[in-house]
Structures are given as C-alpha cells and as structure tokens.
Amino acid sequence: MTVxxxxxxxxxxxxxxxxxxxxxxIVSAPLEPAVVIAGAGSGKTSVMAARVIYLVANGVVTPDxxxxxxxxxxxxxxxxxxxxxxxxxxxxxxxxxxxxxxxPTVTTYNAYASRLLTEHGLRIGHxxxxxxxxxxxxxxxxxxxIARHRKPVRALxxxxxxxxxxxxxxxxxxxxxxxxxxxxxxxxxxVAVAADAALAAGPKxxxxxxxxxxxxxxxxxxxVEGYRACKQEWGLIDFSDQIALAARLVDHHGEVxxxxxxxxPVVLLDxxxxxxxxxxxxxxxxxxxxxxxxxxxxxxxxxxxxxxxxYGWRGASVSNxxxxxxxxxxxxxxxxxxxxxxxxxxxxxRILQVANAVAAPLLGSQAAVRPLDPRSDAxxxxxxxxxxxxxxxxLAWLAEAVARTHADGVSWREIGxxxxxxxxxxxxxxxxxxxxxxVEIVGLKGLLALPEVSEVVATLTLxxxxxxxxxxxxxxxxxxxxxxxxxxxxxxxxxKHLARIHGWTETRRPGATLxxxxxxxxSGADPVExxxxxxxxxxxxxxxxxxxxxxxxxxLASELRGLRAHTAxxxxxxxRRIIEVTGIDIELASSNSEAARARRENLDLFVKAVAxxxxxxxxxxxxxxxAYLTAEDEQGNGLDVATPRHRIR
Numbered sequence: 001m002t003v004x005x006x007x008x009x010x011x012x013x014x015x016x017x018x019x020x021x022x023x024x025x026i027v028s029a030p031l032e033p034a035v036v037i038a039g040a041g042s043g044k045t046s047v048m049a050a051r052v053i054y055l056v057a058n059g060v061v062t063p064d065x066x067x068x069x070x071x072x073x074x075x076x077x078x079x080x081x082x083x084x085x086x087x088x089x090x091x092x093x094x095x096x097x098x099x100x101x102x103x104p105t106v107t108t109y110n111a112y113a114s115r116l117l118t119e120h121g122l123r124i125g126h127x128x129x130x131x132x133x134x135x136x137x138x139x140x141x142x143x144x145x146i147a148r149h150r151k152p153v154r155a156l157x158x159x160x161x162x163x164x165x166x167x168x169x170x171x172x173x174x175x176x177x178x179x180x181x182x183x184x185x186x187x188x189x190x191v192a193v194a195a196d197a198a199l200a201a202g203p204k205x206x207x208x209x210x211x212x213x214x215x216x217x218x219x220x221x222x223x224v225e226g227y228r229a230c231k232q233e234w235g236l237i238d239f240s241d242q243i244a245l246a247a248r249l250v251d252h253h254g255e256v257x258x259x260x261x262x263x264x265p266v267v268l269l270d271x272x273x274x275x276x277x278x279x280x281x282x283x284x285x286x287x288x289x290x291x292x293x294x295x296x297x298x299x300x301x302x303x304x305x306x307x308x309x310x311y312g313w314r315g316a317s318v319s320n321x322x323x324x325x326x327x328x329x330x331x332x333x334x335x336x337x338x339x340x341x342x343x344x345x346x347x348x349x350r351i352l353q354v355a356n357a358v359a360a361p362l363l364g365s366q367a368a369v370r371p372l373d374p375r376s377d378a379x380x381x382x383x384x385x386x387x388x389x390x391x392x393x394x395l396a397w398l399a400e401a402v403a404r405t406h407a408d409g410v411s412w413r414e415i416g417x418x419x420x421x422x423x424x425x426x427x428x429x430x431x432x433x434x435x436x437x438x439v440e441i442v443g444l445k446g447l448l449a450l451p452e453v454s455e456v457v458a459t460l461t462l463x464x465x466x467x468x469x470x471x472x473x474x475x476x477x478x479x480x481x482x483x484x485x486x487x488x489x490x491x492x493x494x495x496k497h498l499a500r501i502h503g504w505t506e507t508r509r510p511g512a513t514l515x516x517x518x519x520x521x522x523s524g525a526d527p528v529e530x531x532x533x534x535x536x537x538x539x540x541x542x543x544x545x546x547x548x549x550x551x552x553x554x555x556l557a558s559e560l561r562g563l564r565a566h567t568a569x570x571x572x573x574x575x576r577r578i579i580e581v582t583g584i585d586i587e588l589a590s591s592n593s594e595a596a597r598a599r600r601e602n603l604d605l606f607v608k609a610v611a612x613x614x615x616x617x618x619x620x621x622x623x624x625x626x627a628y629l630t631a632e633d634e635q636g637n638g639l640d641v642a643t644p645r646h647r648i649r
Contacts, residue, residue: 006019006020006024009053012091013053013089013090019047020343022340022341022342022343023043023046023341026339027047028054029337031060031265031266032297032336033299033324033329034337034338034339035303035321035324035336036302036304036338036340037304037321038303039341039343039369039372040344042341042372044270045078045082045270047341048079048268048270049079049082049085049086051268052083052087052268053090056087056092061266062102063092063103064102064104065265066083066268067104067106067112067266068083068104068270069106069269069270070108070109070271072108073108073111080106083106084104087103109279110239110242113245113246114132116246116260117245117249120249123256124249126245126249130235130237131235131237132236132237132238133231133237133238135628136613136628137236138168139168139628140619141227141230141231141236142227142624144230145226146160146167146623148230149222151219154215154219155215156223159465160464160465160623161630162630166220168627170220171228172240176276176278177277178247178248178277181221185218188214188218191210195210195211195214243278243282244278247282250286251285256286257285257286261287261295265298265299266301267298268301269300269301269303270303271303271304271308272320272321273304273306273308273320274304275320275321280327283300284327284328287300287328288328296330297329297332302321304321306321306322307362325338342372343374348374348381349378349380349381352374352378352381395428398417399435402437412438417432429450429599447602447605447606447609448629448633451479452603455474455475455584456584458471458475459560460578460622460626461626462475462534463567463574464626469533472537473488484546490543490544490545492533492536494539497541537553538561540553559582571610572607574622576607579603579607585603588600613625613628
C-alpha cells in the first residue's frame, strides 16, 4: 500500500477533510531535518499524526521507529492519542513483532531524558535509583540547605522564602544553560575587575549596583552549591538536573546517540520554541552531528511558533527554533527547509485580522513567522470591545454575558473567563457566584488571590517574619479588621517612632496626606533598619486612634501571639489552627449563599494543597511552604488545583 496524494491519505485515515497544500507538503516531506512554523490553531497535531501515517503506509518506517517529544504529559497524551487513533483508523494499529504491539514513542522531553539516564546513566556515574523530586520538594531541600549553611551571609535578603526562591531559580538556570558555578564566578570576577577599574577613573552610574549584585550572586552560589550537595547526599535530582545530566551523558558518550538514531529514524519535536539550551544540546548530540555516521541529516522535524513561546522564565530560548538549521544541518549542507503552517482551523476571519494586527511587531521582527490565514470556509466572525464606566458595571455585564451564553445552549464547562491578573479573580468569582453561576478557579495561583485564602497566607507570613509589613497591612485593611487610613497612618508613625528613625514624632508632617504618611511609614525600608508594624501593633502608644481601632489592634496582636506559640507544629496543623482561630470557616459555613459555599470549597482546596506539599522525609517547614506559595503566585507553574467539577454542568 502506498499513499501519493492528500485524497488517498484522507481515504486511508477515514477523515472528513483533505489536507491543504501546506499540510501535504509537511506530511510528505523527505526524511531530512526540517522546521515547521505552525501558527496558533493551524492543526499541527493533526499534521504530525498524518505524517506518521504517511511514512508507515509507504513502508518508510514502522510505528515503533517514530519518536515524538513535547512538554507536558497532557500534550504528550493528546499527541499519542491522535497518532494511535490515526494508525488504528488506517489499519496499522495492530502491527506486532514478537508478540508486542508496535507503537510510536510519544512522551515529554523530561520523561525521555529520564529514560536515557535509566538505560545509560551508569556511564557517567548516575545511579538508576536516584529519585526525581516533585516541584514542592525542591523548596524543602533548599530550606535544609539554608539551615546547614555556615558561611557568612551579608548581602542577601534575610527573608527565607525569597532566598529559597533565588536558590532554586539560579540552580535551574545553571542547569538549563549547562553552566557551572565556577564558570559564573570566573565571569563575575572578570566583570568586577573591569567595574572596579572604571570606578577608579571616576563615578559611573550603575557600576556600584553591578558590584553589589555580583556580591549577592557570589553568596547565592554558595547556597546553590549547598543545595546541590543536599541533593547528591540524599540521592535526589529535579527536572532541570534530568536534562543537564542527559545532555552531559550524550555529549560524552556518542554511542548513546548512535543507538537512539538506530531505534528512531524519525523524530518529531513539538513546541520546539520552548526548549532550553540544555534540551537543544541534548537533542542535537543525539540526532545531529558532523557526518552521517554521527547524525548529520537525521530526519528531525521541529514544530513550533516563536510567537507562542511561554517558558522563557525557566531558560527556554526562542533562538532554538530560529536557528534550527544550524543545530540540525542537512546531510548535503543545503538550507534546512522551513515549512509554514499558517491556515487557522480554529478562528474566523475578523478574529484573525485582529490577531495579526496585534502581532504585527513580532511579524515584522521575525522573517520566519507569517500572518495567520483563514480557512476557505471560515465565517466572518465577530470581535467586540466594550468599555464600562466603572469596574462594578463591568462585573455585572460579565455575569449577564456568561448567563446569556449558557442560556443559548453553551454548557458551563465550555465558558471561560480570563482576568488580567489574579487580583481580579476574587471579584469575578464573587460576581459570578452571586448570579448563581457555578465557578471553578483553575490553578493554585488563582486560589491565592481569594480573600479567604490570602488571609491565611498573610497570617502564615507574619508568623515567619515579623517585618512582613505588607502582610500585616493586608490583614488590617481586610474585611475582618477593617482599619481605616487614619488609624493606619498613626500606627505607621508609631512604628517609625519605635525605630527612632528620622526623628518622627506622634504628629503628622505638615501638608502630608494620609496616603503619603502610610507610604512613608511602612514601605521601602530594610527590615534591619525599621521596627516592624508588628511592634507598633503590640505597643500602639497613646496616639489618638479611634476606640474601635485600638480594640482591634489588641485583639489581632493577641491572636498572632497565640499562633506564634504553634509555629513548630506541622504546617498543615498550623494552617488548620489559623482557620479555626480566625473563624473563616465558621463565617463561610454560616452563610447559605452560593458564593459562600463555593468559597468554603476554595478554602478546602487550599488546605489540601498544603497537605499535598510534602518533603522527601515528611518534615515540611513554614519557610519552604511560603517560598513555594510565593513562586506559585508570581509564576503559576506549580501545583495545578481547581475547584471540584461536580457542580459544573
């Protein structure tokens, strides 16, 4: 059986559509390095599946000789399902050899690196029983590294969660870029010498800050080395280590690449724009080289779109896909073909016009990227922009629009609401819940923005760090304590007075607004230079506070003192105690509203997330938990938590 035309492939696969000329060119491409620039919604997964069918049907490869790599387990599952379903429909789903079903290998980049280490890791001294840490465990190990650290620390932050996040970020960046601490120190030393010489010639803006940053990084590198020593001692690695070790393995042992090329004559790399330096290095050492014997010209097809890169925060480099031809050259030395996939299968014409207009600056800066085209049968489409006078007006309109869409026959599951940032998530959640609309917050990051959760996190922060003025202000200005701006300004000046800085007294500065007083009192100060607001809360002095504020200060101070007696308890017990002491759960349970019930579910989900935050030995520290929550709030790349779906119909 052979397939020579798009129509024949359609018949074989039993599809209802025929591949376009663009798609067919990719599907029938020769076995050589190639890059596909696939625009959003252009059907790249279907095209990759069709290429597998084309190659198998024409006897070029058997299904098990195809390797497909992507980033997430979900994406790998979708690609695997698409390929296996297409193979089954085409009659190739039951091919067996020695009693085993021949199927493509479709997995994540990290899972593939893990397989390489399992099979060949002993070549570089990597033990096969080394455990891969879950993301949450990394924070625990970093906290232990800080506790074991004995070198002087003068320049780094004194806030443990901040230092933990900095350790993990620098460690990951070193691994993703295949750079050692020694190389960074050598680079920084050379920069420092040049900066010192420039300063000796006269003041130069920014050089003092540069030298300070070098000093901080030098101390941080010591902690990173301690973190790595902990991992090695306890037989642990993280996901960045997997890729770095696999890159080192294939770089030093070319026979591993020879074995992989023999096993997988065809390689498909999905979302290649998000690969890191280490991932690209690993793949190039496996499937590329200086000659045919070392991999030059191997049939590697990378699929991606520079405009859709999302992993820059963890070392991804868009240059990988833009310079694919240099990394994976053809056997003949000819230019690597770049196939555009620009017809959107998802959107109508007007939507694509808007998308292309918004993306115009990117289109102009990257010659490989082209505007999206509508499919031949695309509708006109609609794009609406609505401007509301007030935020409450916008929220009310949103609830009405969601309800109207559902009434038109769209299920709740198919309606999504995007917010500009998590600060708006709570208001949107409340408005939709009040309207009787079932809502789920997707991701722990979204949960952290909700008041019932953020109050618990703020309290945890204060129990760890007395100088966390922002956390205390969040509690004081929240609905539970409701301290007004006048009393906040007085409390802030009391903190300044206790610190005996700037000679402040209990009287306001002439002409200063309350907002200016608060800003000057509680922001922009180093913790070692200012008494925290917590000290003023414990000793508010005799300023002219309102009677209600003075009473609430005393109640909150007493509550925090009581909770601090339990900071040595397991963090899950501490979280439950905070909920019990503050009465958040009772307040939510006493209300019969749909919003209150949904908020209670959100609180339960947060407690579950804390319970799931486990260390390698079960000893979870508060500093590590807060570092994890901070990273999740800023990046949203960790634990995926959503409210229960049983209410969504």
